[in-house]
Amino acid sequence: MSEPRGDGGDGGHPPGTAGGAEDTGAVLRRIGGGLSWNTTAQAATVVLNLGLTPFLLTRLGVDRYGIFALTASFRGLLSNLDGGLGPTAYRYFAVHAGSGDRRATSSLLATMLVLTALVVGLVTGASAIFAPGIMSLVHASPALRESGALLVREYMPIMFVGALRAMFQRIVMANHRWAYYNGTVIASEVVYVGLAFALVDSGLGLSGLVLAFAGSEAVALVSAVAGAWHFVDVRHMRLARRSELRDLLRFSSRVQIAEVASSFNFEIDALIVGLIFPVRYVSFYSIGSNVSSQLAGLPGNALPPISVTLSRTFGRSTLRDTLDEFVAIQRMWVRTIAAFPLVAAVAVLFGVDRWLGGQAELAGVVAAILLVGQSPLLYSGVMDTLGKAANRPGLESRYLGVGMAVNIPFTVGLAFGVGMLGVPIGTGLGQMASSVYFLRIARRQIAPDLRSFVPDFPVVPVLLSLAATAALEFGAFAIAPRGAVGLLVCALPAVVGLAVYAMALLGWNEGIARARDGLRAVRARAGARRGSRPDGGETG
Numbered sequence: 001m002s003e004p005r006g007d008g009g010d011g012g013h014p015p016g017t018a019g020g021a022e023d024t025g026a027v028l029r030r031i032g033g034g035l036s037w038n039t040t041a042q043a044a045t046v047v048l049n050l051g052l053t054p055f056l057l058t059r060l061g062v063d064r065y066g067i068f069a070l071t072a073s074f075r076g077l078l079s080n081l082d083g084g085l086g087p088t089a090y091r092y093f094a095v096h097a098g099s100g101d102r103r104a105t106s107s108l109l110a111t112m113l114v115l116t117a118l119v120v121g122l123v124t125g126a127s128a129i130f131a132p133g134i135m136s137l138v139h140a141s142p143a144l145r146e147s148g149a150l151l152v153r154e155y156m157p158i159m160f161v162g163a164l165r166a167m168f169q170r171i172v173m174a175n176h177r178w179a180y181y182n183g184t185v186i187a188s189e190v191v192y193v194g195l196a197f198a199l200v201d202s203g204l205g206l207s208g209l210v211l212a213f214a215g216s217e218a219v220a221l222v223s224a225v226a227g228a229w230h231f232v233d234v235r236h237m238r239l240a241r242r243s244e245l246r247d248l249l250r251f252s253s254r255v256q257i258a259e260v261a262s263s264f265n266f267e268i269d270a271l272i273v274g275l276i277f278p279v280r281y282v283s284f285y286s287i288g289s290n291v292s293s294q295l296a297g298l299p300g301n302a303l304p305p306i307s308v309t310l311s312r313t314f315g316r317s318t319l320r321d322t323l324d325e326f327v328a329i330q331r332m333w334v335r336t337i338a339a340f341p342l343v344a345a346v347a348v349l350f351g352v353d354r355w356l357g358g359q360a361e362l363a364g365v366v367a368a369i370l371l372v373g374q375s376p377l378l379y380s381g382v383m384d385t386l387g388k389a390a391n392r393p394g395l396e397s398r399y400l401g402v403g404m405a406v407n408i409p410f411t412v413g414l415a416f417g418v419g420m421l422g423v424p425i426g427t428g429l430g431q432m433a434s435s436v437y438f439l440r441i442a443r444r445q446i447a448p449d450l451r452s453f454v455p456d457f458p459v460v461p462v463l464l465s466l467a468a469t470a471a472l473e474f475g476a477f478a479i480a481p482r483g484a485v486g487l488l489v490c491a492l493p494a495v496v497g498l499a500v501y502a503m504a505l506l507g508w509n510e511g512i513a514r515a516r517d518g519l520r521a522v523r524a525r526a527g528a529r530r531g532s533r534p535d536g537g538e539t540g
Contacts, residue, residue, distance in 0.1 A: 038301030041182035041189075046294055048193040050484045053287065054356060056209075059200050063140065066279035067148045068206060069286035070138065073270035075155055078127055082163055083119040084256030085112055088248060089167055091311055091388050093174035097231075098312030105171065106236040109228075111248065112167045114239065120163040124156040140279040147206055154210040158217050165217070168224035171231050174308055184223035192216035254397050255388075269423050272411060281362075281420050288366025288424070291352060295344045295371060296378055299337040303381050306333070310389035319390055327451055330382040334456040339465040339501040341378055345371040346469045347494035350477040354486030366424045373428020376435035379453040383442055392445050399441060403434025461504035469497030 057065050080086075089112045096104045127134075131152040135145045172181045195215050199208025240248065273285045306329055314322045345368040352364030377384075387395035407430025414422025443450045472493030480489035 037178035037182040066282040084252035088252040094311035095315035097174040098315030110237040168228040171228035188220040284362040288363035291367040292370035307385035341375040351490035369424040399438035403430040406430040465497040465501035
């Protein structure tokens with residue numbers, strides 16, 4: 001399970017050879033394929049949950065939904081307490097896939113399954129034991145606290161199985177099987193939402209959501225094992241040697257700090273809201289946080305295939321080849337997504353209010369604040385994947401640690417000072433601080449001339465798109481009905497704003513030409529399908 005040097009020394013393949021970085025076209029095809037499939041799965045998840053969220057709010061009530069959201073945040077926090085084994089497996093499986101080492105992949109899988117069972121088993125077991133004490137701190141009635149503790153205990157065995165299943169999924173992703181992976185994600189989400197509707201409606205309440213989660217996990221587990229098995233040789237599924245195990249644990253211990261910091265920066269907020277404010281406010285905060293995460297995740301769907309691409313290049317080549325690939329990918333990344341989180345922030349201010357109505361307008365404000373706050377980290381996302389690919393796991397630990405150090409005092413202080421909205425403001429300040437610090441230490445540890453995302457940020461096109469979106473949102477808000485349709489109506493100005501951004505970025509004439517070419521391509525494909533017989537042959 002030894003790793004190629006990838007350090008820029010003589011041990012790597014020279015650029016331009018079979019062992020060097022892939023050509024730009026191949027890289028873009030891999031990233032584009034991963035992005036399209038990841039986005040398809042996420043879009044399906046969003047559509048399914050558009051109906052599920054108001055249904056649960058109505059059936060469970062705001063307070064019980066708040067308990068459900070609080071336990072979901074607690075699960076999110078625990079899911080990253082795996083000793084850093086998840087991100088470590090993600091990186092090393094991709095490196096071994098890049099070098100075509102099936103034996104190392106099999107040994108790594110066996111090692112990771114054993115380590116995960118030990119670490120996650122301890123975490124989930126302790127959480128089940130101490131669940132009543134944890135929930136006793138929540139600002140809720142005794143009955144709701146008892147329901148929350150029971151919910152945590154019921155979730156723990158499912159989380160344990162999910163941690164083991166994730167190791168198989170990482171093998172699938174490392175080999176760029178994005179279509180298969182996302183197909184299984186959609187299937188498991190369909191099972192979850194379908195069971196949630198049926199079981200909650202039958203009167204099972206919170207326990208029905210646990211059963212829905214278990215059914216979803218069963219589908220994900222079977223499909224993950226089936227998808228990964230092609231890349232595993234059972235004869236070599238043995239524990240890693242002591243020296244290799246030390247390397248894995250060294251990497252994972254550094255990544256674990258980053259995972260804990262990341263969890264605190266995203267999951268601790270709901271817990272803080274539950275400790276300071278009535279539990280119903282957890283409902284609004286969690287909805288807003290989920291909306292912001294889903295929207296930021298749309299462009300973020302490109303980061304997993306980018307991470308795999310850079311890790312595979314590092315696995316078969318040199319650090320210099322990896323850096324060259326990074327510069328090209330980052331420029332494309334920043335110029336593509338620059339307007340998206342800011343335009344989305346404007347849209348959710350109006351859209352969430354129309355979707356859920358009433359006090360849920362707080363959720364829209366939370367989502368907008370979080371989107372603005374996390375945009376610098378989204379822009380520097382490619383640099384983050386470079387740090388892991390180039391075997392610098394300490395980078396993420398340090399910059400997220402700084403974000404956590406800023407986040408917690410500001411979040412708590414602002415919560416007492418300005419109310420619940422102080423929580424997302426404090427989180428946004430922490431994310432901005434960590435982004436600034438990240439560039440500084442990345443240049444120190446990877447390369448002194450490492451390029452920031454700032455020179456690639458197109459300021460004028462972004463401002464034009466924001467102005468267009470804000471102007472149109474007032475009109476859309478006035479005519480939008482309540483419910484999911486109203487949310488979609490308020491999303492239309494954002495689509496126009498992003499179109500304005502694309503036109504301003506490309507130049508009006510070039511933008512029109514590209515749009516026209518795209519429409520012609522769509523029409524040509526549609527015509528080709530109409531001209532095909534049902535058996536796949538061509539008509540006469």
